Amino acid sequence: MPAPETASALPLDHLALRGEDDAEALVLREGPLTYKALRTRVARLAGWLAREVPEKGARVATWAAKGELTCLMPLAAARAGLVHVPINPLLKRAQVAHILADSGALLLIGTPARLAGLEPGDVPSVCRLMAEQEALEAAGEADLALPSSSANPDDLAAILYTSGSTGRPKGVMLSHANMWLGAESVAGYLGVTPQDRVLGVMPLSFDYGQNQLLSTWYAGACVVPLDYLVPRDVMKAVDRHGITSLGAVPPLWVQLCEVDWPEAIAAKLRRLTNTGGALTVDLVKRMRSLFPQARLFAMYGLTEAFRSTYLDPALIDTHPTSMGKEIPHAEILVIDDAGQVAADNVEGELVHSGPLVAHGYWQDAERTAERFKPAPMASRYGGMAVWSGDRVRRDADGLLYFVGRRDAMIKSAGNRISPQEVEDAALATGLVAEAVALGIPDARLGHAVHLVVRAAPGVATEHAEAELPKRLARDLPNFMQPRVLHWRAAMPIGPNGKIDRTGLFQEISA
Known part of the structure; x- marks a missing residue:
């Protein structure tokens, strides 16, 4: 059995240090930020957060559309020694109330309209509310810049809330190492370079959206966050910002393939990524026809492990329904009903081991024990593994194929x-x-x-x-x-x- 690859992580906020000073890191509605400006704003936001919430490990939540706050908070909260809880801006007050109570957040920063929709009893007494712009202005004026942190990479950095098959959303605990190594892994196998411009259409409260942001910065590239209304907005953004990399989920890809893409705009895209559901054979054909020059990456991921598999784009035409193979820093085993590694083409449960495995569900020992269990004996990593509940099979070439879900999600x-x-x-x-x-x-x-x-x-x-x-x-x-x-x-x-x-x-x- 080969030894596990060596995985070395840094505190998450060090991602801001990777790009060249004058290279664009983030394009906001107000204009672009260079990596030098990104570093300054992260440092100031982190310093202000540390003053406002001095308790190390405390949770701070954001509930806002894509913008400076939601993009910088993952790094700023980490630098301040806090745990970021990004809340999906589409959620309504009942779901937000649950997340605030469950996480024990001490501060919620959001857009005024969203905060105004909360009712008495929705916000725990220990949680303060602050408008997004007020927080950004206060951070800019405070001039309390914090230097890069020396946090233990195993410390908690974020809690991402995801729906379970039963009951209320549960919080997946992600460490600095989980998120750093996830960014390193994805940037590596996608081949992201400092010349890339990545369009961020996925919600930043999702693991896919978070990873897209962080892997772009790991590579020293530029991310352009976009809240779109119609698919044509995505096409316009690709043209306006010179986008080279676009990631989406299958329903959006269906809609994008129905848009009339001028050949010159389609040709700007060099990389397409998909997760959140399987691509159909017909959809793969349409995407390959519309964007023939782009490499298409089919991916599979778990919030509990950030990302798990990808298919080599060279195989997408011949194996359009495959999930591919494990990504760097991951080990994927198929375990049959007898608890053994399944033979080729025999259905089993997908089990993910390695340093991308999350630290369980926040304050939920029962559900943690159901999903996070000791790795199978055959694992080269050992330790805890995510037993996904997803049924898959592996063919003789090592390619994985999705069979179905064990739960009713x-x-x-x-x-x-x-x-x-x-x-x-x-x-x-x-x-x-x-x-x-x-x-x-x-x-x-x-x-x-x-x-x-x-x-x-x-x-x-x-x-x-x-x-x-x-x-x-x-x-x-x-x-x-x-x-x-x-x-x-x-x-x-x-x-x-x-x-x-x-x-x-x-x-x-x-």
Whole structure:
């Protein structure tokens, strides 16, 4: 068995030190920042944070669109000895309230409109609120610049909240080393250079969005964050900023392939990356036809391990549905139901070992024990591993193929959605007595959320049908909204006495 590769990490904030002084590091709406300017602003924001929240290891949350705050906070919080909790700007008050309470955040910085939408009881008494611009101005005026940190790379640097198959979102604990080595690994296998300009369309609260930002800076390249309204905005940004690298999830790629790309703009792209769901054979053909000069990287990742596999672009035409092989700093084993390494083309569970494995779920020993377990005996790394719950197979050439998910997670438009969270929101309205959320295959979204419900006793069905969509629109973020509501007079019951979810899925997806 070969020995594990040597992995050496630095404190996360050292990423700001890698680019040339006069090279562009970040393009904001207000204009570009060079690496020299990036270093100055990170240092000042870190100094201000350390003054405002002096407790080392305390959590600070951000809830804002892409901009200076959300881009600089991962490095500034790390330099200040704090733990960053980025909150998806699409989430609504109920989800934000849970994250604030669960993380124990002492400070939430956000856009005024978002903060104004919070209600009494949503914000713990220990948590202060501050408007985004107010925080940036205070940091700029304070002149409390902190030098680069000497943090232990194993210290916690961030908590990324992700939906589980049941219940509320859980916080994945990532260390400086997790994020540094993830950036090093991805920048390396993608071949990112200081000449690259990377368009950041993924939310910075997602592991993919975070890694895209950090791997770009690891390579000394430039990132252009973009909150787009329509796919054409992405094409315009590629043209305007000379973008060479674009990453997205399959539903966005479907939309981008429907845009009329002038050949000169399409030719600017030299690298395409995909994760958050598998590419179809047809979509690969369309992408390769539209961007023939670009290398297409199909990738698979886990928030619990930041990134796991990629397919060599040279193989994308002949193996369009493969997840590829393990990335640097990762070890991927396929473990069969007997607990042994699966034979070629035999289905098993994907198990990820190595230094990219996260430190578990924040204050959740039970769910941590379910997913983070000792590595298989065959592991060259040993230690703790992420047992993904995803079923895969490995062919004789070592290429991995996705088979299915063990849990009921819904993956729609690149978002991981907890069925129970959608069901709980429906039941909380008092309009329905039973609710079942299902992910139904959808050509554009990957899976669309369908919600099967039965009206509560004493509630007129007509009233419930009219009011439930309004209540869900108020209580759930847009990406969790059911595409279709199915009303039933009675729910089907399986032999175990529980609602027959499998039967409902088969009926609706037929």
